[in-house]
Amino acid sequence: MVQFSTLLYVSLITSVAAQFSVLITDKEVVGNVGDDLVIGCNFTKTGSFRSNFHIHWYYLKKDNKSTVHAYYGGADRLEDQDVAYQDRTQLFHSEFPNGNASLKLYKLETSDSGVYQCIVTNGQEQAHDNGSLKIHEVKTNEFSGGGVPLWLIIGIIAVILIIIFSIIIAFNMKTGGFYLYQRWRIFKIKRRISNYHGKSITIKVIGMKKHGGPSLVNSCYYVKFDLPLSDWAGAEADSYVKKPLTLELNLTDFIKIEKEEPMDDVQEDGTFWSSRKSYYIDKWRESNDLVFIFVIRNDYTTNDQTETEIQALFEDVKNLTGTFPLPVVTMKSLGTPKHMKSILENLGFHPVFNIDNYTQQNPQRNPRKDLTFLELLEACIEKEMKLKDSNENKHVS
Structure with a gap:
């Protein structure tokens, strides 16, 4: 009986244990x-x-x-x-x-x-x-979810970069230069012009009739202010006689650009400067802080006497202001490419700006053209600043 009770107890414990x-x-x-x-x-x-x-x-x-x-x-x-x-x-x-x-x-x-x-x-x-x-471990050559191989990722990125680069090259070819660089330079020069607060500068554009002086003034004003193109300086034939012979436009409170009364056409003896030199020199002597731009069209035919006149003009301007004019060849697309630029460089004048002005017939903006006009204005500022430093050094010595 005891044995049976013991066996029954053990059986119950085993059954309960087995349940857990x-x-x-x-x-x-x-x-x-x-x-x-x-x-x-x-x-x-x-x-x-x-x-x-x-x-x-x-x-x-x-x-x-x-x-x-x-x-x-x-x-x-x-x-x-x-x-x-x-x-x-x-x-x-x-x-x-x-x-x-x-x-x-x-x-x-x-x-x-x-x-x-x-x-x-x-x-x-x-x-x-x-x-x-x-x-x-999540390996560097796999995404945690997809297991994409590193070589495939690099390949996809390379293809995307090639496509982007090709688009940039195509766009640059269309616009004639490195567009992003040009835009950066345009922004930088405009800011430098606007921030100039030194001595007042008058940029005087000189040259003979029909060589693009008034159109150059219009173009600089057009690019600086991004305004609709207008004939501010009297470049067009019908407005030429209506505008003053000299006309100035303010680029900033400290910088203005002025078209000068045009010089006479070349005489039979090849002169255009010597005959009226005294008139211009006396007139310019009355003004201070002048920086000169000399314009001459690319398809203009010169001879030895004409080149001598150009040299004399540049020397006289230097004697008056302390620095040569900045030579600008206009209508560069006319005649032999870089024809006049080469003549001016052979005469020893550097740098020579080679441009096509914006006109009523050709007002289409182009970043490369914009940059050329702004670089010309920047060169005028640099000339004035170098001249100022030179004069200050002379006073110190």
């Missing part, structure tokens, strides 16, 4: 470095929780194990937690009644790879299960 189990839901979990991940674990619900309800998660090593997370006494117990898991673990307390003992790991590290063990104790019942975790 722990199961890690996925025996092998895979994650990526830096991600968050849950290792699922369920245990058998056998009624209410006992006072000694425990959950322990361990990381199994070859000879021992380290505590990943522990819960007992109604609270997390992290006193013995391995420092490698500090602030990176969580259990879901509200899910315990549902038999959920899952562990959440934050910010996965490569060292997290290995075997994990979940032990659940409820009163006299206890069970455990093991599962493994594998951590993948």
Whole structure:
């Protein structure tokens, strides 16, 4: 009878014990470095929780194990937690009644790879299960989601850059130069002109009739202010007689540009300057801070006497102001390319600006043309500043 009672008791205990189990839901979990991940674990619900309800998660090593997370006494117990898991673990307390003992790991590290063990104790019942975790490093030659090879990424970027570069080249060929560089230079020179606050400068444009002097004044004003093109300086034939022989336009409070009364056409003896030199010199001597621009059209035919006259004009202007005029060849598209530019350079004058003015017949803006006119104005400012420095050095010495 005693033996039968003992056997019955043992059988009941074995039956209850067999009812309690722990199961890690996925025996092998895979994650990526830096991600968050849950290792699922369920245990058998056998009624209410006992006072000694425990959950322990361990990381199994070859000879021992380290505590990943522990819960007992109604609270997390992290006193013995391995420092490698500090602030990176969580259990879901509200899910315990549902038999959920899952562990959440934050910010996965490569060292997290290995075997994990979940032990659940409820009163006299206890069970455990093991599962493994594998951590993948996100390689530099792959996206974390798609595994795109590095060579493919580089190839796509290279194709995009080639397309962009081709578009830029095509656009530059159409506009006649490096567009972005030109736009940067245009902005920079305009700002320099607007910010000039030195000694007042009068840019005086001189030359013979029908050589483009008034059109040059119009073009500089047109480019500086981005206004609709107008015949401010009387360049057109019908307005030429209506405008004053001299006319000035203010580019800033400190810089103005002025067309001078045109010189006579070349005489039979080849002179155009000597016959009226005294008239102009006396007139210019009354003004201060003059910077001269001399205009001559590209298709103009010169001879030895004419070139001598040009040299004499430049020398006389230098004697008056301390610096040569800036030579500008207008209507560059007429006649032999760079014909007059070469003559002026052979006479020793540098730099020579070679341009086509904006006119009522040809008002279409072009960044390269804009830049030429602005560089001409910038050269005038630089001439005045160099002359000022030279004069100050003379006074010091």
